[in-house]
Amino acid sequence: MSYAALEQHNQRISGLRHVEAISAWDEAAMMPPGGGQARAEALATLRGLIHEQLTDPRVGDWIAAAESSGGLEPWQRANLREIKRAYLRETSIPRRLVEASSRAESQSEQAWRMLRPASDWQSFRPLLEAVVSLKREVAAALSSNLGLSPYDSLVDGFEPGGNSEHFAALFAEIRAFLPGFIDRVVEKQSRETVLEPEGPFPVERQRWLGLRLMEKVGFDFVHGRLDQSHHPFCGGVPTDVRITTRYDESDFQKALMGVMHETGHAKYEQNLPKSWLEQPVGAARGMSVHESQSLLQEMQVCRSREFLQVMEPLVREAFPEAFARNARAFSVDNLYRLATRVRRDFIRVDADEATYPCHVVLRFEIEKALIEGKLTVADIPEAWDAAMFSLLGLRTGDNHRDGCMQDVHWPAGLFGYFPTYTLGALTAAQLFRAMIESDGVREALAAGDFTPMNAWLKDNVWSQGSLFDTPELIGRATGAPLGTEAFFRHLERRYLAP
Amino acid sequence: MSYAALEQHNQRISGLRHVEAISAWDEAAMMPPGGGQARAEALATLRGLIHEQLTDPRVGDWIAAAESSGGLEPWQRANLREIKRAYLRETSIPRRLVEASSRAESQSEQAWRMLRPASDWQSFRPLLEAVVSLKREVAAALSSNLGLSPYDSLVDGFEPGGNSEHFAALFAEIRAFLPGFIDRVVEKQSRETVLEPEGPFPVERQRWLGLRLMEKVGFDFVHGRLDQSHHPFCGGVPTDVRITTRYDESDFQKALMGVMHETGHAKYEQNLPKSWLEQPVGAARGMSVHESQSLLQEMQVCRSREFLQVMEPLVREAFPEAFARNARAFSVDNLYRLATRVRRDFIRVDADEATYPCHVVLRFEIEKALIEGKLTVADIPEAWDAAMFSLLGLRTGDNHRDGCMQDVHWPAGLFGYFPTYTLGALTAAQLFRAMIESDGVREALAAGDFTPMNAWLKDNVWSQGSLFDTPELIGRATGAPLGTEAFFRHLERRYLAP
Structure with a gap:
């Protein structure tokens, strides 16, 4: 039952990720220039909702119950492992840090587009410093929860x-x-x-x-x-x-x-x-x-x-x-x-x-x-x-x-x-x-x-x-x-x- | 405060509607044929989530508090009226009926695409009967909540x-x-x-x-x-x-x-x-x-x-x-x-x-x-x-x-x-x-x-x-x-x- 609930919950998340992926593609390939600001807001809202779903407190209980219940097929055990991985990562980072990082990274990326052609390192440096400082906090939070080194816990987000x-x-x-x-x-x-x-x-x-x-x-x-x-x-x-x-x-x-x-x-x-x-x-x-x-x-x-x-x-x-x-x-x-x-x-x-x-x-x-x-x-x-x-x-x-x-x-x-x-x-x-x-x-x-x-x-x-x-x-x-x-x-x- | 909460809540809904609109446009204008089934699921999930947001029980309390608190500008009063309208409509229809209608309408629309070229009324009729029967239920549910005639309560969904x-x-x-x-x-x-x-x-x-x-x-x-x-x-x-x-x-x-x-x-x-x-x-x-x-x-x-x-x-x-x-x-x-x-x-x-x-x-x-x-x-x-x-x-x-x-x-x-x-x-x-x-x-x-x-x-x-x-x-x-x-x-x- 708990495992079935996890599958159902992830099916829902997969639907949200689907519209996220299409909207992100659209932004890069189709969107006229004036659509950007509202799109950024819309995607932020959607991503916030996905984060909410991923960190739903019931997920932790379902995982624990599914792990102790047995009777799963091999692919389901692998699925449970992946679900747990995502849950551990997402719940490691306090929402405050998620939002602060997202904001600092948006600012620094937007500034970078202008500052790179000008080769303006002096103006870019403080923005990158803010990003790195928050990223170190994120890495530390992940590290203590995942039992990995700080850098490896960032790597793990791309390369499990x-x-x-x-x-x-x-x-x-x-x-x-x-x-x-x-x-x-x-x-x-x-x-x-x-x-x-x-x-x-x-x-x-x-x-x-x-x-x-x-x-x-x-x-x-x-x-x-x-x-x-x-x-x-x-x-x-x-x-x-x-x-x-x-x-x-x-x-x-x-x-x-x-x-x-x-x-x-x-x-x-x-x-x-x-x-x-x-x-x-x-x-x-x-x-x-x-x-x-x-x-x-x-x-x-x-x-x-x-x-x-x-x-x-x-x-x-x-x-x-x-x-x-x-x-x-x-x-x-x-x-x-x-x-x-x-x-x-x-x-x-x-x-x-x-x-x-x-x-x-x-x-x-x-x-x-x-x-x-x-x-x-x-x-x-x-x-x-x-x-x-x-x-x-x-x-x-x-x-x-x-x-x-x-x-x-x-x-x-x-x-x-x-x-x-x-x-x-x-x-x-x-x-x-x-x-x-x-x-x-x-x-x-x-x-x-x-x-x-x-x-x-x-x-x-x-x-x-x-x-x-x-x-x-x-x-x-x-x-x-x-x-x-x-x-x-x-x-x-x-x-x-x- | 309650009115501000409503604005914030609707901003969130607007973000979700944004990705819904872009995904629906994409389905009609860009999507390759094999993408349809997963897209339909994804949109259904997103729409379910939007319905959930629209019928959030807090919304009813916020509306009641905002209505009695005063101090709103004219555009905010109009906004409150529109928010209330959507809330009344959405909460009139039990989720069971929303889902049954959605299913019957998908089936009948998909069948219609095949049956219309064949001019096959006999096969189409029972499907349309199912749609109409549920639609009468929806109209009755809306009617008693909105104080409109059953047909007018459907009209009101398109023409307030x-x-x-x-x-x-x-x-x-x-x-x-x-x-x-x-x-x-x-x-x-x-x-x-x-x-x-x-x-x-x-x-x-x-x-x-x-x-x-x-x-x-x-x-x-x-x-x-x-x-x-x-x-x-x-x-x-x-x-x-x-x-x-x-x-x-x-x-x-x-x-x-x-x-x-x-x-x-x-x-x-x-x-x-x-x-x-x-x-x-x-x-x-x-x-x-x-x-x-x-x-x-x-x-x-x-x-x-x-x-x-x-x-x-x-x-x-x-x-x-x-x-x-x-x-x-x-x-x-x-x-x-x-x-x-x-x-x-x-x-x-x-x-x-x-x-x-x-x-x-x-x-x-x-x-x-x-x-x-x-x-x-x-x-x-x-x-x-x-x-x-x-x-x-x-x-x-x-x-x-x-x-x-x-x-x-x-x-x-x-x-x-x-x-x-x-x-x-x-x-x-x-x-x-x-x-x-x-x-x-x-x-x-x-x-x-x-x-x-x-x-x-x-x-x-x-x-x-x-x-x-x-x-x-x-x-x-x-x-x-x-x-x-x-x-x-x-x-x-x-x-x-x-």
Whole structure:
């Protein structure tokens, strides 16, 4: 009875989260500018109501009764575990702190939009200090209730069970491997000629091409759609997944690879276990597994020579004028060189797969020290400059805009999120290696047939929802705990093979 | 204090209604087909929650305390009246009845979509009987709480304070006037030559033309947008109004006039009193005033010769090929004849402004008798056929698809809504007459300047929200109670002038 009450209660919460997700997508993809203020109020009200439902005092009693009653099926036990997890997290933080954080983060994010282009660190600093100070309070409150370190209790919000000592060990291997590896790749690529396809590439044609490739790799248009927004993302709900992109008429590959990235996220959502969709156990496992699905699609599959071979005739069909102007820029060889260029640069979101982990390691180290109180906000620029130099050989100096002010995560209070990007890259490489060793997948991929790949991912990842924790999911799918080896071998094969 | 609590409570409800409105718009305009089931569940959950908020027992106490405490400003007293109205309505109906009705109406509406094309009255009848039987229960429950007749208590849900005896008196005048009037118009028009502009009229060009005209008449694109849906409507929220249309590539006027109709609704929403938007007193007055705004825009303004003169160069710009094929079909004279054709036909939604009220009177009489128990569902086809013959000289016979099964309203449980369409037409004519007698409006309209018109409507209608009841709003704006005279004179001037 108590367990049934929990399922019913969560079904209700799932309905509210559904309209929250659609309204948030709408805000980014559809809303006219004048709708913003009322939308923010409406979403705040709705989120307050969801928080109220999540912390309903009856939930605690139901959980206790369900835990002691037995007789649950395995998926129900996993569901109970997830429900308890959310309840513990939500009830750890006093409402006062929830509201104060929300307010400080809104202020700092809104100010950041103006101050970043001006590179104005001095004005931004006090706002970030307010965010960090409240975030430390949140972390302390969570920490004492969850029995995790303060930083890990923030990580746990994005990556359930995530352990920063484990991350640090993996990142140490990355720190040891990447700088020398990047040197060798940059040196090798300096001897190659790359032709830039010359636009314009009309938005409508880019959209057509994106839709064709989405269809090809298995996006389900009965349960989703593609639109535009300023920042690409994957939103909506599993029965109705909304992905977005942005178009640059002078560069079609950027949007195209972005669309493939979001399609990876979307296929995960669209293939979550149907019968558990309204329960926490039916949700995607966590941000590192989610990111592994987008990176597996974009980096492992779509930037491969085999995929570009499949893509090339469609690209020609999409842009006949550009092709006529310079056919050689559209050769598979050249498209491949474009898709795999490695360059040390300041901006994370523009980074290639080889330099990207350096950006993440840097942020992980700084934000962990910040939450632990070992670093103050005032120390960030110096720490940033030092880490950029040691990881990528670049000096940020006073260029805060392209340095510590470049990301929205910290002004928005998202501490503990960054590591999941690189955990996702490691997971993607390890899953991909296990997958292509499975019967027929490699041959099918080479022939542009994505059915066996999708079947493997569905069996091993998508259909599992949150049944297992992340290490168990990865262990079952790949036969090994998460490591750096598959990722490093992938990089060497792609970037250093003669 | 109690009144302040009510305002705060309603602000919260307004936030929930905001996400409800956006999610409902999304369902009609954006949602892929596979998203429907989960969306229906999510919206049901949200609506259940809104009902819970509206019937919160504290609300009754707050209302009683606020009523006896005094010291409120006039707009606050009006707000209190509206809050009380909603509370009385919502608490009249037991939750069991709300849920049973919702289920019966969903079933009957879904079945109707299949059964209407098949003209299958026999299968549809029991479903409609279930809806009507529950609706009679709802009406009885409301009636005893509100002190209104059962039918009027349903009307009151769409048209607050609406009185069906008053409607019946107006409709009797319409019944006396229209049949003879339509005879004369049809006879007159039979001697005119009308050319059909020949398409195709590409959707993108139609959309361009619609957007240009929306801009011209004062739609605010900072607070709204235009999209497509199967059934055109005006949705969203006042700060973010979403109108939709559907396009027919062989007929550009249908979508265009539809867009102008929805723009009329939209301008009302966009110009509701800003500072009261989160309170019931800030909402549009009711469905008859709302419909008056769309009909004033579409029928009074946009189907006038003056407007077509403004529109004509834009139409030529939108469809240069069609214009080149047959320039005479695009002359202002011909466009005017197209926009004012009168034809007796079976389908309400395709009717012109002269025959439209006949369709409404018929439905009003039947649905009123149904709710009063003077007619059974089994009697509907015969009653329909008889009324169609007496009002429009047409025999429906067994053509239920184009007869009593043509509208979604009854299967969806919307009894009491139909009269507001014709009340809206009367109101539009009366407002228009008062407006063009105001300084400079007539001359400005003739010159394609809609600023004075919009200023008049804003002063007299839009900015008033729900401050006054409908009769007082109309009396203040036009100096007279609602009647048929302005509407009849408008029809005579437009359709019978030599």
